[in-house]
Amino acid sequence: MDMCVVLPEECISRIISFTSPRDACRSSVVSPAFKSAADSDAVWETFLPSDYQQIISSSSSTTTATLVSLSKKDLYFYLCDNHLLVNNGTLSFSLNKESGKKCYMVGARRLSIAWGDEPRYWTWIDQRLFPQSRFAEVAELKYVFWLDVKGQLETKILSSKTNYVAYLVFKFANSRRGFESRPIELSVYPEGSESETRRNKKVVLDPPRNSLPQPYQRRGDGWMEIEMGEFFNEHGDDGVVVCSLFDFDGFRDKGGLIVEGIELRPKNY
Numbered sequence: 061m062d063m064c065v066v067l068p069e070e071c072i073s074r075i076i077s078f079t080s081p082r083d084a085c086r087s088s089v090v091s092p093a094f095k096s097a098a099d100s101d102a103v104w105e106t107f108l109p110s111d112y113q114q115i116i117s118s119s120s121s122t123t124t125a126t127l128v129s130l131s132k133k134d135l136y137f138y139l140c141d142n143h144l145l146v147n148n149g150t151l152s153f154s155l156n157k158e159s160g161k162k163c164y165m166v167g168a169r170r171l172s173i174a175w176g177d178e179p180r181y182w183t184w185i186d187q188r189l190f191p192q193s194r195f196a197e198v199a200e201l202k203y204v205f206w207l208d209v210k211g212q213l214e215t216k217i218l219s220s221k222t223n224y225v226a227y228l229v230f231k232f233a234n235s236r237r238g239f240e241s242r243p244i245e246l247s248v249y250p251e252g253s254e255s256e257t258r259r260n261k262k263v264v265l266d267p268p269r270n271s272l273p274q275p276y277q278r279r280g281d282g283w284m285e286i287e288m289g290e291f292f293n294e295h296g297d298d299g300v301v302v303c304s305l306f307d308f309d310g311f312r313d314k315g316g317l318i319v320e321g322i323e324l325r326p327k328n329y
Contacts, residue, residue: 166212168184212303
């Protein structure tokens with residue numbers, strides 16, 4: 061029996077809204093009636109975050125006015141394929157295409173960087189020299205013995221019941237040093253947790269190019285990323301997650317690391 065004859069479009073839309081974005085797209089090719097139901101705003105509104113209107117209204121993007129006029133399906137895929145700058149341009153927001161879960165990148169200006177305001181240690185580079193960056197500025201390490209970079213994000217703005225992975229998004233300058241042999245310490249942990257309970261990983265950030273596997277992945281936007289750690293955001297309570305990059309070597313300095321930010325994305329299933 062043809063379900064489209066038995067059930068009105070509103071009921072079909074309601075059923076599809078309990079599935080996933082992938083299933084909704086598949087349903088749209090079943091028949092014209094299914095396509096109308098599967099493409100409806102009623103379906104795609106359920107796949108968007110509950111606070112998507114607030115996020116869009118807080119964006120500094122020039123396309124904000126255009127976004128509110130899109131259908132909910134078009135808006136969903138726009139947010140998957142693009143990023144919105146929020147929080148005065150210090151955070152970027154997007155959606156995971158498979159799940160609709162929230163993704164955020166903490167820009168370099170929002171990171172806590174030890175001696176980040178001292179030009180002899182770190183310099184800030186305008187986006188005009190790094191047009192592939194989504195932020196107005198990136199940070200370049202010039203000279204330190206003590207590397208200490210932290211990103212913090214309130215868990216309440218992330219998707220609940222979601223396993224997140226944090227990534228350092230970076231490049232190397234043509235001249236770099238101090239990262240080719242000594243491992244740096246990466247960690248992701250709740251703010252206020254005891255150091256003994258944190259799960260740290262140590263990685264050589266710039267090993268010889270002929271060594272496999274390389275610790276980082278090359279991204280489609282021209283940057284590289286390396287996994288820092290993961291955490292499960294259960295309820296999205298008013299906590300804070302901390303992502304840390306640390307090393308101290310009193311005998312050899314470091315330089316040439318260019319940081320765009322730290323990105324938090326839902327873990328792929």
